[in-house]
Amino acid sequence: MSLVLVALLLWAGLWALNVRLANRSGPAGRGRRILVPVIFGITLLLVWELVVRGLDVPLVILPAPSVIAARFVGALPMLWADFVQTIVKGALSGYAMGCLAAFAVAILADRVEFLRRGLLPVGNFMAALPIVGTAPILVGWYGFDWQSKAAVVVVMVFFPVLVNTVAGLRDTSAMQRDLMRTYGASYAQTLLKLRLPAAMPFVFNGLKIATTLALIGAIVAEFFGSPTQGIGFRISTSVGQLALDTVWAEIVVAALAGSAFYGIIALIETRVTFWHPSHRR
Amino acid sequence: MSDAPLSAPSGGIGRSARVAAVARGMGHRAGPVVAVVAVLVAIWYAACLPMNVGNTLLQAERAGAVVTPEGPAARRQMGSVALMAANPSLLPGAWSLERPRLPAPHQVAVALWDGVAGQSVTSARSLVYHAWVTLSATLLGFAIGTGLGILLAVGIVHSRVMEMSVMPWAIVSQTVPIIAIAPMIIVVLYSVGVQGIVPKAVISAYLSFFPVVVGMVTGFRSPDAMQLDLLRTYAATRAQIFGKLRLPASLPYLFASLKIGVAASLVGAIVAELPTGAQAGLGARLLAGSYYGQNIQIWAALFAAALLAAGLVGLIGLVERGLLARMGMGQ
Incomplete structure (x- = not known):
């Protein structure tokens, strides 16, 4: 007491x-x-x-931070293997594929006005849906290993990045576009020199939202089946064994990975969009 | 970090206020949307063919049809495109399999309609029943999370200590997949004797909590210095400034946060049903479907969840439009 x-x-x-x-x-x-x-x-x-x-x-309700820290240090090899399985193989590969695909579709949709008018409402609608629910389907298709997790991540990050990129590509003023026209700039030149740079704050907003979604997708997909390693797998099995210190250690890993991932994207953002008012000092 | 996304932990809505503003200004022409949806459905039907070709041919062979090449073992050597080319007349069977890898859209629609309208709402086969189980936890958690989130935001706006201490953590929490602690909450609450709707509501609550805090702090801060100065020249008290300026000014932000929060709450309630093998709820339907390879059931539950999410977000949008229009803030 x-x-x-x-x-x-x-x-x-x-x-x-x-x-x-x-x-x-x-x-x-x-x-x-x-x-x-x-x-x-x-x-x-x-x-x-x-x-x-x-x-x-009791330990099965809430372990003390010191116990969690001891477990974290003691289980480093296991945590590292889980990190590689879930974050590196599942989340990062899916994130890269999903963001690239969304980016490509966004540029296409920006070029074809009809496509943009049709895709943007659909994308906005999809971005609001509980897409993690596709996890059991994709795990059924691509098996238990990281490929199915990457597939879930691709679906989850696609729509936020798509919607943000399409919105960003429209974020130039008529004056700026007119200037490019007086220079006789082609579509590709306007895209590369004006509209893509102007879209970057929006793109990075989407990329930052997608970092967390990627981790959520990779972890939750493991609840539907996984090889015998991975953050989501370890959390669900350790909860079953009431080994809450292990669960908390995995949560620490997920939190660190999430913050680091977000931080890296935010760091790249400040480098790329240094001209934007929100980054000026 | 000042530009933190409101929606990060939700697993749901992914758009910023700026995007919403652009999206709103686009007009409401349905033609292109219908075209895109039609193309997506067509792609879906087409994708059923290669995904289901193995099962289709197996079933056709059992029914006595002539399949080239004969025997599943020989077919397993071939790619799905080669199989489709070899048996073009049998392909439409891929759209009416009993247990397809990818069910056709009309199969999902039938299962969804049957689950919603074809069963008594108390039956365990009724999607209305499962949706209600998930929805009740979602709404309870959403109410708790939103209420606490607004309270904390009020505290943060009025206390410098709370702002400096709590706000950075609230923002960092948006970058962390906090949904990972869902299984633990369920089990821990179960071991202290709490079960049923409450553990799910707790998870829904904490998923909607942080987006609401961050959004509402921005909202309460949205009046500019000029407006605050005006109220100060009127000698308004803090409570009056809050009630007459900050609160009304925060409403657009409130609704943006609510939409994100309710989508996050729904994801939370669904995920909360996974680790314990819950008997009822949309998450339980997903899990049962994945255990027994009932893909049609998974797709129907998924669409039910999507409709639920769209309905909740749409409802908040309706209230938003009505209320903001009455306050003279509508477009």
Whole structure:
């Protein structure tokens, strides 16, 4: 019980620290912008640890962060194999194929006005549907290995990227297009030098949405059948064995992979769309 | 990170407000849409032929038809295109198989219609029954998640500490496939004696929670400095600023978040039915269909889920249009 008390005191103390940090006058610098959420995260972890220990919460309900960390370190080879199976083989390959296909279709749809008018509403509609539901069908077609996961990912990322790219390709003003026409630019030149660069903020928006969708697709598809490794497989079997420390370790892997994947795409975005107002300093 | 997508963890809607704005301005001409859908259906019918050719020929041979080459073993050596070329007259059978790899559109439509209208709504074969099981969990979770999300957004807008502490984590959470913890929540809640609709609703709730938080913070912040200054010159209190300016101004963002949130909630409820082998619900239908190789059943459940999602999003869109028009914000 005393540990719970410590947890409460710790919460109050660190929260008070954050209040002081946040309310200090003047604009918040980069340091404080990072420090405050980090303190908050550490507070949560400490309170979690202390409450779980103080109340003797059984492992099958909620393991303490230290237990999860120990499991994470102890099971690194297994976690790495799962990471390669689900993220690298399933999600990344599907992501690349789906985004390229969507990009190609978007350029085609942009060229053919009729196609654009027909595809965009259909794409918008599809993007709102629970496409993960196609997982059992695709697992049935392509077998249990990573190919079926990549197929699910392709279907999931296709429509968001398509819709965003088509919208982006229209994001030039009449003035800009007129300028290209006065230069006597061909369709390809206009596309390459004006419209594709102008579309990049939209394209990257779609690509960023698709990163999370790719991971969700790859993980959920494993619930319908997988080889004996993979994040989704490990989560569903470990839950069955009540080995919740392993489950949490896999969740940490998925979270790290998701943030890293998103971060990489966001980093490329700032490089590519450095001219956009949202990236200017 | 300021440009974070609202929809990231949903597994559903993938469009930003900017895209929605472009899409809205496009007019509502149905002709091209009908053409594209017709082409898609035609492709679907065509794809049935190579996908099902093996089963079709097997069935035809059993029924006594002459198949070239004879015997399934010899056919297994050949590609599906070669098989189709060798037996052109038997191909239409691919559209009426009992257990096809890819069911034809009309087979799915029949199964869907039979599941919706052909059964009593309490029967375990009725899609209405399964859809209701999933929908009830979705709506309960959606209500909880949206309510908590709006509350947190109000807190974040009014407290600098909460903004600086919580907001970065809310944004990061959008990049994480949080659906991965669904199986664990089900099992943990089961082991403490909670089962039925609540665990599914919990998963629906947390999937709709973060998009709503991020969207509503943007919405509450959408009034510009000029408008805030005006209210300050009126000596308005914080509560008055919130009620008379921030809340009305946030409504377009609220509806955008709600559409994303409800799609995410539905995905959550469906996925929540997978790991426990639930007896009822659209997710359970998907899983049972995949266990027993009933592809028509999977497709029918999938379309039922799609109709449900489209209905929910459409309903919110209707409310949005009506309400915003009354407030003078409609197009």
